[in-house]
Amino acid sequence: MADTQPTLNGIAAKIAELSETFTKYLNENNVPAPTFVADSPTSYVNLSPEIFMVRQKLLDAVNDMWYLTQGPSESIFNYVHTAMPDAAALNTLNYFDFWSAVPIDGSASYADIAKHTSLPEDVVRRILQHAITLRIFSETEPGKPSSRVQHTSRSGALARSSGLRALVSTILDDAGPPMMVMNEALQRYSRGKTELTQEMNESSFALFHSSGIYGKYNNSWELLENDGAGEKKGWRAKNFVEFMRYVKEIFHLEEIVLQSHDWKAAGDVTVVDVGGSAGHDAVVLARHFPNLSIIVQDLPKVRPVFEADLPPDFKSRISFVEHDFFQPQPVEADIYIFKMILHDWPDHEAARILRALIPALKPGARVILFEYMGKQDATEGPPLPRSIQQMGTATDLRLMALFNGKERPVDAWKNIFHAADERFEIASVKANPETFFTVVEAVWRG
Structure with missing residues (x-):
């Protein structure tokens, strides 16, 4: 088996080959490649499905090169040594909005940034000096x-994009702390059992917030709704x-939603x-x-954002109803859609x-799920690049920490419908690893 293992030279050759294929595509299709300068493009756009997979394979090869160049022990040491400081620095930069303290097309002194953030200049300097090692x-x-x-x-990408800043905040500031006590939650509530506890009050999130030091919340939705005081609540x-x-x-979910169903043929229907967040x-x-x-x-709490964002032209056809989806559904409709909702909850929830x-x-009402394709069964196709798998496994662990939930393989969604009621009949399942999403449609035969 040893001769089948990757080697530094073999990986270097693979990186050269994949890099050439990738850059050739970029050049031929006039796709600007990001650099480290502040006015660089912040993302690749309009990559073909084939070249997207080439890029992911290139990322896998680069990661293997990183591991082997350091060796097993040092690669673990270096990761452990920097993982938490990396995350803490980025979260702090984001929380105190260092991004707007520095002009996109200019510069700022450490004293200027300290004044902007209301932090001691020494603290600002130390955080930034670590961030600079990450090319932030x-x-x-x-x-x-x-x-x-x-x-x-x-850093410029974060300065320009409120969405990217929100992503950093949600993943690091909301979900990050509970993940660091996941080992203790598993020790207390799941060790010695055949399955992960399904009780929401036994999640890593619930354990982290049980003391009340950072707010005594039962789940992350309570945190989102109630954290803060006054205008910040x-x-x-x-x-x-x-x-x-x-x-x-970033996942082009608009296209997935538009192509998920024959909406035109559905006729004059209520959805x-x-x-649905802000709509x-x-x-x-x-x-x-x-x-x-x-x-x-x-x-x-979402209503004000919905009302502020809804274009006037659509007010006659789009409305907002306050509703807790655990309570009986009050609206009779033709189609109900759930986008990235159910993966947040254990099977029974x-x-x-x-x-x-x-x-x-x-009878005939339809339910459409849009769920992240977090895991792939052995029967669902060839193995995906590890860089794609990691997107799913990382989300899977985050869901474990927050909800005792999980990312599910495609077939598991059928089981969720059947567990809800046998009168749900699966009409179609569409799974595309290149879009990262699964679309499951069920019909009510009650």
């Missing part, structure tokens, strides 16, 4: 006391709305977007299909959410 910001004169701070493309909920908008943007996808559907009337359902629809369901 740079110095105009590296190493000199008189050096000023300027943006790189990485609920700031995390508004941030989460922006995070979800950004996730939909309920359950947990971004509702507007997309309404814009393309004038036959649809759409009701967005979410918690009360996900089934309970679907079961709550039943009081409003009429």
Whole structure:
């Protein structure tokens, strides 16, 4: 088996080959490649499915090179040594908005940034000096006391994108701390059992917040709704709305939603977007299909954001209804959609959410799930590049920490419907690893 293992030279050759293929595509298709300068493009756009997979394989090879160049022990040591400081630095930069302290096309002194953030200058300098090793910001004169701070493309991307800032905040500031006590939660509640505990009050999140030092919340939704005081109360909920908008943007969820169903052939129907946040996808559907009337359902704190963002032209066809999806569904509709909702909950809670629809369901009503393709069964196709798998496994562990939930393979969604009620009949399942999403459609045969 030893001769089949990757070697430094073999990986280097593979990196050269994949890099050539990737850069050739970029050049031939006029796709600008990001650099580290502040005015660089912040992402690759319009990559073909084939070249997207080439890029992911290149990332796998680069990571293997990183591991083997250091060796097994040092690669672990170096990761452990920097992982938490890396995350803490980025979270602190984001929380105190270092991004706007430095002009995109200019520079700022450490004293300027300290004043902007209301932090001690020594603290600012130390945080930035670590961030600079990650190519987040740079110095105009590296190493000199008189050096000023300027943006790189990485810090510039955060300065330009409220969605990217919301993503960092949601993943690091909301979900990060509970993940660090996941080992203790597993020790207390799951060790010696055959399955992960399904009790929400036995999650890593619940354990972290049980002391009340950072607020005594039972689940992350309570945190989002209630954290903060005065005008700041609920700031995390508004941030989460922006995070979800950004996730939909980077995963091109608009296209997935538009292609998930024959909306035009559905006729004049009512669609309920359950947990639909500020209604971004509702507007997309309404814009393309004038036959649809759409009701967005979410918690009360979301309503002001919905009302502020809803274009006036759609007010006659898109409305907002405050609703807790664990409670009986109050609206009779033709189609109910759930986008990245059920993966946040353990199996029995996900089934309970679907079961709550039943009081409003009429025969032939449809339920469409849009879920992240977090895991892939052996029967679902060839192995994906590890860089794609890691997107799913990372989300899977985050869901374990927050909800005792999990990312599910495609077939598991069928089981969730059947656990909710046998009268749900699976009509179609569409799974595409290149879009990272699974679309499951069920029909109510009650």
